[in-house]
Amino acid sequence: MQLPLQNITVLEMCQYLSGPCAGLRLADFGARVIKIEPVKGEAGRKLAIKNLWVDDNSLLFNTINRNKESFAIDLNNEDDMQCLKKLIAGADVFMHNFRPGAMERKALGYEEVSRIKPSIVYTQISGYGETGPLHKKPGQDLLVQSLSGVTYTTGSANDAPTALGLGIGDYLCGSQAVQFIMAALIKVKKTGKGCLLQLSLLESLIDFQFEFYTTYFQSGRMPQRAGFNNAHALLGAPYGIYKTADGYLAIAMVPIRKLNVVLQCKVLKAYEQQDDFRKRDEIKKIIANRVGEKSSAYWIEKCKALDLWVMPVLNWQQMKASEGYQALDMEQTIERPDGTKFITTRCPVRLNGTILRSGKPAPQVGGNNNQIKAALT
Amino acid sequence: MDTLLDDILVIDFSQFLSGPSAGLRLADMGARVIKIERTGSGDICRSLYVSDVKLEGGESTIFHAINRNKESFSADLKNPESLKAVKKLLTRADVVIHNFRPGVMHRLGLDYEQVKAINPSVIYGEISGYGQEGEWKNLPGQDLLVQAVSGITYLSGNDADQPVPMGVAVADIIAGTHLVQGILAGLFQRMQTGEGILVQVSMLESLLDFQFEVLTCFLNDGHALPSRSQVNGAHAYIAAPYGIYKTADGYLAIAMAPIARLAELLALDTLHAYTDPGDWFNKRDEIKSHIAGALIAKTTAEWLAVLEPEDIWCANVYQYDDLLASECFKWLQMEQWVVSNGLRVKTTRCPVRVNGTVLKYEKGAPVLGEHNESIKKEFDL
Numbered sequence: 001m002q003l004p005l006q007n008i009t010v011l012e013m014c015q016y017l018s019g020p021c022a023g024l025r026l027a028d029f030g031a032r033v034i035k036i037e038p039v040k041g042e043a044g045r046k047l048a049i050k051n052l053w054v055d056d057n058s059l060l061f062n063t064i065n066r067n068k069e070s071f072a073i074d075l076n077n078e079d080d081m082q083c084l085k086k087l088i089a090g091a092d093v094f095m096h097n098f099r100p101g102a103m104e105r106k107a108l109g110y111e112e113v114s115r116i117k118p119s120i121v122y123t124q125i126s127g128y129g130e131t132g133p134l135h136k137k138p139g140q141d142l143l144v145q146s147l148s149g150v151t152y153t154t155g156s157a158n159d160a161p162t163a164l165g166l167g168i169g170d171y172l173c174g175s176q177a178v179q180f181i182m183a184a185l186i187k188v189k190k191t192g193k194g195c196l197l198q199l200s201l202l203e204s205l206i207d208f209q210f211e212f213y214t215t216y217f218q219s220g221r222m223p224q225r226a227g228f229n230n231a232h233a234l235l236g237a238p239y240g241i242y243k244t245a246d247g248y249l250a251i252a253m254v255p256i257r258k259l260n261v262v263l264q265c266k267v268l269k270a271y272e273q274q275d276d277f278r279k280r281d282e283i284k285k286i287i288a289n290r291v292g293e294k295s296s297a298y299w300i301e302k303c304k305a306l307d308l309w310v311m312p313v314l315n316w317q318q319m320k321a322s323e324g325y326q327a328l329d330m331e332q333t334i335e336r337p338d339g340t341k342f343i344t345t346r347c348p349v350r351l352n353g354t355i356l357r358s359g360k361p362a363p364q365v366g367g368n369n370n371q372i373k374a375a376l377t
Numbered sequence: 378m379d380t381l382l383d384d385i386l387v388i389d390f391s392q393f394l395s396g397p398s399a400g401l402r403l404a405d406m407g408a409r410v411i412k413i414e415r416t417g418s419g420d421i422c423r424s425l426y427v428s429d430v431k432l433e434g435g436e437s438t439i440f441h442a443i444n445r446n447k448e449s450f451s452a453d454l455k456n457p458e459s460l461k462a463v464k465k466l467l468t469r470a471d472v473v474i475h476n477f478r479p480g481v482m483h484r485l486g487l488d489y490e491q492v493k494a495i496n497p498s499v500i501y502g503e504i505s506g507y508g509q510e511g512e513w514k515n516l517p518g519q520d521l522l523v524q525a526v527s528g529i530t531y532l533s534g535n536d537a538d539q540p541v542p543m544g545v546a547v548a549d550i551i552a553g554t555h556l557v558q559g560i561l562a563g564l565f566q567r568m569q570t571g572e573g574i575l576v577q578v579s580m581l582e583s584l585l586d587f588q589f590e591v592l593t594c595f596l597n598d599g600h601a602l603p604s605r606s607q608v609n610g611a612h613a614y615i616a617a618p619y620g621i622y623k624t625a626d627g628y629l630a631i632a633m634a635p636i637a638r639l640a641e642l643l644a645l646d647t648l649h650a651y652t653d654p655g656d657w658f659n660k661r662d663e664i665k666s667h668i669a670g671a672l673i674a675k676t677t678a679e680w681l682a683v684l685e686p687e688d689i690w691c692a693n694v695y696q697y698d699d700l701l702a703s704e705c706f707k708w709l710q711m712e713q714w715v716v717s718n719g720l721r722v723k724t725t726r727c728p729v730r731v732n733g734t735v736l737k738y739e740k741g742a743p744v745l746g747e748h749n750e751s752i753k754k755e756f757d758l
Contacts, residue, residue, distance in 0.1 A: 004562035029562045049614040063593040132708040143692035146630035153544035161621050161694045163611035164543045165532035175554040180729045182561035183381040183406045189568050196732050203728035206711050210725045214442035217723040219430045222697045231521050231542045234428040241540050248540050250525035277429040311522035313540045316595050319528050327511025330585050343596040348586035349559040350577040
């Protein structure tokens with residue numbers, strides 16, 4: 001299958017997650033993604049979770065950087081810089097996520113790079129903006145979450161501020177970079193003119209909460225997490241996750257009366273739909289008491305008959321065993337040159353009904369130096 | 378303004394958040410987005426997915442946030458005359474978006490094959506809850522429900538907590554993000570081939586992708602489940618001190634930091650025992666408890682003054698009021714005013730700067746069917 005970005009070359013001068021997850025998506029859409037790394041490799045190679053390693057690179061690095069090439073250079077070496085400049089001259093996208101000013105100091109800021117390649121789409125990802133008051137602060141996901149207010153959306157009202165347990169700022173910022181890089185490539189194709197794209201984790205996380213901020217701007221008060229089983233501060237009862245006799249049940253927007261057709265709870269009859277915010281915790285506690293009496297399967301069976309919006313809460317083992325997960329065919333095996341294999345997930349977007357897979361493993365540091373240098377001369 | 382996507386017409390049948398958030402981003406890029414809404418009731422986001430903060434006219438703030446910078450064309454798709462008009466509009470579309478359950482668009486005569494027959498170069502994007510196949514395909518693709526089956530609720534909060542969903546509609550928003558990616562890839566390819574494309578995303582696949590790092594860990598680690606910290610949990614797979622801690626007057630977030638360095642800076646001798654970095658993960662609850670015991674003694678500002686100059690990765694923990702009062706927020710210019718039906722509404726802007734410029738648009742969310750007459754006239758429907 002011909003992939004949309006098959007003639008596009010991306011230079012990814014990035015580390016960790018935000019930039020590299022953008023590079024991964026562009027690669028899965030067919031772009032040639034070359035990681036420009038220091039000779040010792042990007043920092044993400046040594047960052048492992050659960051101490052899982054594929055060789056001397058972490059499994060985490062291998063997950064984020066499959067389907068890419070690596071060109072390792074010393075930016076202080078004149079010959080290496082000449083190579084990089086030649087590479088830039090043939091590239092479509094240049095992307096970095098170093099702290100503001102770092103690229104400019106190496107003469108790789110937008111002005112210099114666009115002078116070499118006027119049609120380049122130059123993308124920079126920072127924590128809090130390139131020149132803003134926090135530009136020197138480390139752009140690390142938990143710190144940005146903490147400043148963005150998002151830790152007051154998750155958990156219930158009496159909980160401490162609760163971080164979302166994944167690198168959401170990194171991931172969203174990378175996702176938005178992919179969007180705008182492709183929109184910019186469309187523009188380049190039309191006009192021949194390149195452009196500068198600037199993203200920050202903080203802006204991405206504010207955008208993520210756009211419903212909350214807009215509500216806050218109108219009301220002047222921070223949306224309050226529910227005191228009990230909170231799942232979305234802006235939504236009324238019964239929205240939340242409830243303990244059943246043998247597990248957990250998620251209940252989304254279900255009118256209270258309709259829910260009670262299933263629950264058959266006498267106490268709940270006293271409540272009207274317009275109580276869903278005013279008496280949110282009260283109602284949710286009543287529902288929780290009743291839901292706890294029976295199994296998840298019991299409630300799901302009853303709710304299904306009325307098309308009520310409920311689902312069981314699954315952990316990964318339960319999810320993996322489900323037919324719903326298996327039908328997605330979400331996994332792929334990456335085979336490495338030494339014959340070892342690992343399983344990871346694939347690109348989540350299908351084109352013309354086709355699943356996009358790429359078995360190409362992550363590169364070793366400088367693994368493509370010879371081939372790239374040979375092509376430049 | 379010189380935008381990235383000129384002359385792109387998006388016909389958006391989607392409702393709620395996932396599809397409409399994709400339409401919003403395309404609008405931010407300069408596309409023209411026309412919502413096709415059901416006559417009488419409109420996008421169910423107008424009535425069902427609502428906060429308790431309403432604007433004049435009764436619609437909730439959520440609808441206004443999601444649907445600024447769009448037009449509204451109301452139609453009864455079961456009425457042959459209306460359907461004919463919409464199909465005529467579709468012949469001019471560059472992009473079509475919907476997020477109905479599988480089969481609905483086919484029954485309306487508006488699935489990809491049917492639209493492609495009248496508009497071969499169309500980019501057709503669809504979002505489902507759980508994909509086109511499998512036991513869940515016909516179930517409602519609602520954010521909390523998709524979070525529930527994705528395993529993601531076991532990643533936030535502490536070990537003793539029940540499953541904790543992310544409190545923002547993360548499945549909707551990420552699926553919308555992926556749809557935009559696929560649509561733009563399709564538009565880019567079309568410039569070379571002239572051919573249209575079908576782009577399919579599901580909220581569940583999007584949440585699996587969001588978890589790709591930790592899911593890959595699970596898939597290669599004997600299917601071991603995540604284990605959240607007992608205290609100060611912020612990421613199930615990251616060692617101490619990673620977490621949010623209570624101080625004398627608020628909270629302090631600390632990301633990755635060498636424990637020996639923290640022992641010195643917090644004057645916390647108990648931490649000197651943890652010299653093996655492996656213990657920072659294996660004994661993270663012990664270490665975090667020690668740190669929590671120390672941090673409660675001083676204010677957040679006092680701790681920041683100690684830790685920040687030493688390049689320890691830490692931050693205050695803000696509520697919206699705090700962030701809005703900060704210099705950084707002013708610098709970001711994240712707010713914008715839009716006008717909807719004569720009413721000024723403050724919301725946030727597109728988060729990406731293009732050529733150094735923030736993207737702002739004055740056009741607010743449309744009233745249901747607000748543009749029926751102008752669109753009928755313009756497209757001769």
